[in-house]
Amino acid sequence: MFEIVFLGTSASAPSVHRGLTSQVVMHAEHRFLIDAGEGTQRQILKSGLGFKRLDRILVTHGHLDHILGIGGLLSTFVRWETMDEIEIVGGKAALERVRDLVFGVVLRGKYPDVDIRFRTIEGGPVYDEKDFTVSAFPVNHRAPGCYGFLFQEKARRPFLPQKAELLDIPPGPWRQDLVDGKVVTLPDGREVTPDQVLGEEKLGTKLVHVGDTGTVDDLYEVVRDADTLIIEATYLESEQDLAQRFGHLTAFQAATLARDAGVEHLILTHISRRYHEQELLEEARAVFPRVEVARDFDRFRVKRGELKKV
Ligand SMILES: [Zn+2]
Ligand SMILES: [Zn+2]
Helix, strand or coil: CEEEEEEECECCCCCCCCCECEEEEEECCEEEEEEECCCHHHHHHHHCCCCCCCCEEECCCCCHHHHHHHHHHHHHHHHHCCCCEEEEEECHHHHHHHHHHHHHHHHCCCCCCCEEEEEECCCEEEEECCCEEEEEEEECCCCCCEEEEEEEECCECCECHHHHHHCCCCCCHHHHHHHCCCCEECCCCCEECHHHCECCCECCCEEEEECCCCCCHHHHHHHCCCCEEEEECCECHHHHHHHHHHCCCEHHHHHHHHHHCCCCEEEEECECCCCCHHHHHHHHHCCCCCEEECCCCCEEEEECCEEEEC
């Protein structure tokens, strides 16, 4: 299960109700901040999430509405010294701009105790944790090196307690070892294999986040069968020409992608001030019914085949 908290959902400039783009994806104790537009620090405080373990920042691209908040955040982190290291992950051009912001404006020759690491990606695996992976894939926006992020839980075989009872496996480390796929020898000398107590392999939750993008044709493969797709919808179809000119999507395009790629649930974000969210919702819903338009501080739980607002 993943959780996502939207910290900012506005496109290009903030509105009274929406801050600039930022969101946190969580899995157990792991946290990933995706983008940090201006004002993200305060949004984090208001959300109640706090700054703890926010030490991995994924950057979709280098436009200012997605990165300016990194300056403020790092300025605070460096002063508080509550973290040993921070890793900022993104494409080459985006990281060059973030680096200018951090070292040219925020730090200006100071060397903080916090280890600030920049990791340039070109697509492919980013993190491999015990229960899930994070990978990046290229998206087509107005800048070079723009990326989306795929969060995928690893497939696992559930432990079947009834079978364990029948085999009379005592409580202790043996059960965990079996879950981890190891053959165990019980205290009474019997050998038990994982196949004896584990069920059929179950696919894990798939969550895909796409930041700014102007095309969807290149996204079908990566979003296929996603449990939840989060994607921008900056325009309505009536202004499709503007969407195309500025490298953004319409709600209709986002919804069509979700429908045709077998996505379970769709969340639209990066909302322009020119529309009311109801208009976007209606346009998308006509194509794909299981859609939400994210608001600042919305929190969702993403499970296999299920999306729940909490
Ligand atoms: Zn943007
Ligand atoms: Zn952009």
